[in-house]
Amino acid sequence: EADIYQTPRYLVIGTGKKITLECSQTMGHDKMYWYQQDPGMELHLIHYSYGVNSTEKGDLSSESTVSRIRTEHFPLTLESARPSHTSQYLCASSEWASGSTYEQYFGPGTRLTVT
Amino acid sequence: AQSVTQLDSQVPVFEEAPVELRCNYSSSVSVYLFWYVQYPNQGLQLLLKYLSGSTLVKGINGFEAEFNKSQTSFHLRKPSVHISDTAEYFCAVSVSGNNDMRFGAGTRLTVKP
Numbered sequence: 001e002a003d004i005y006q007t008p009r010y011l012v013i014g015t016g017k018k019i020t021l022e023c024s025q026t027m028g029h030d031k032m033y034w035y036q037q038d039p040g041m042e043l044h045l046i047h048y049s050y051g052v053n054s055t056e057k058g059d060l061s062s063e064s065t066v067s068r069i070r071t072e073h074f075p076l077t078l079e080s081a082r083p084s085h086t087s088q089y090l091c092a093s094s095e096w097a098s099g100s101t102y103e104q105y106f107g108p109g110t111r112l113t114v115t
Numbered sequence: 116a117q118s119v120t121q122l123d124s125q126v127p128v129f130e131e132a133p134v135e136l137r138c139n140y141s142s143s144v145s146v147y148l149f150w151y152v153q154y155p156n157q158g159l160q161l162l163l164k165y166l167s168g169s170t171l172v173k174g175i176n177g178f179e180a181e182f183n184k185s186q187t188s189f190h191l192r193k194p195s196v197h198i199s200d201t202a203e204y205f206c207a208v209s210v211s212g213n214n215d216m217r218f219g220a221g222t223r224l225t226v227k228p
């Protein structure tokens with residue numbers, strides 16, 4: 001079954017630690033995204049990728065970085081976590097082809113708490 | 116650039132009552148419109164989408180939405196809600212030929228017994 005996975009689902013970590021949030025999809029989608037979600041607010045796009053070796057920053061400034069070495073894998077890294085990074089992080093993917101409706105498929109999210 | 120406004124942050128309703136969640140968008144070009152649902156501790160799941168054609172779109176779980184170009188609206192409706200419909204609902208818009216999808220701030224639907 002085609003799907004999109006995120007690990008860990010929940011993470012509590014101390015200030016200054018380096019963390020990597022994992023995202024993988026089995027749908028063969030070229031386009032992948034990372035969103036930050038806070039209660040009562042719209043989803044904010046922080047990174048996206050058109051395909052392997054492509055990464056772009058989104059609308060919301062973020063201290064995180066991403067990489068895209070394989071089509072199916074799009075990890076997000078925080079070099080030094082801070083309490084302001086506490087949030088829910090959602091990964092998504094979509095087709096990127098002429099005629100596509102660009103409908104996005106979402107993973108279950110990672111809830112990050114930095115103490 | 117396009118934007119989305121969800122007019123109600125919270126909608127409480129009793130079980131088996133009808134519900135409407137309102138969404139307005141702004142865009143100078145033709146758009147694709149989406150409604151997503153998010154249950155607690157889960158990601159977003161597509162409910163329905165408008166691409167073209169009939170302005171009344173039917174989705175999963177008995178939901179439907181109507182695209183109104185003159186009012187730039189895409190309101191979501193269900194004639195009779197269940198307790199299990201309690202969730203956060205997000206309206207989203209993307210421009211044809213563009214990778215950019217904009218989401219509203221969400222509407223929390225709470226269905227009470």
